[in-house]
Amino acid sequence: MAKYELIIDHELCWGCKTCEVACKQEFSTPxxxxxxxxxxxxxxxxxxxxxxxxxxxxxxxxxxxxxxxIVVLDGQKCTGCQLCVDVCPYEAIGYDSxxxxxxxxxxxxxxxxxxxxxxxxxxxxLAHCIHVRVAR
Numbered sequence: 045m046a047k048y049e050l051i052i053d054h055e056l057c058w059g060c061k062t063c064e065v066a067c068k069q070e071f072s073t074p075x076x077x078x079x080x081x082x083x084x085x086x087x088x089x090x091x092x093x094x095x096x097x098x099x100x101x102x103x104x105x106x107x108x109x110x111x112x113x114i115v116v117l118d119g120q121k122c123t124g125c126q127l128c129v130d131v132c133p134y135e136a137i138g139y140d141s142x143x144x145x146x147x148x149x150x151x152x153x154x155x156x157x158x159x160x161x162x163x164x165x166x167x168x169x170l171a172h173c174i175h176v177r178v179a180r
Contacts, residue, residue, distance in 0.1 A: 046179065046180050047179045049177040052173060056173035058170075060170050063165075064078060067080045069163070070155075070163040076138075077140045077147055078138055079138065079148060107128060114153050117147065117148045122146050136149060
């Protein structure tokens, strides 16, 4: 079985946020909920030049890892406790205060299952910093 990984090269990211828009369109998340986000870190001096750096960031039985390595959060099983939001080491889980459920990037597994790339990596990223690696 193939294993999938989302690879983000933060050094190539220029902060266009196209991945955020693609994800928002794919999942119709409410305002304030981002399953992928681009944060501006800086500005900073790099080699005597002003530079901006961008960083892209993705409950009991509600979170599970599929056989192909994709981690999914089942909103039907989510209790809304928000504990996973606080403990996620990747800061990749958001909370939908309207639906009272946690949400996270699921690598667009519905697209992967159809042989497609995730919405943010499907030739959407203008800086070409988001890729999907498939290991067999």
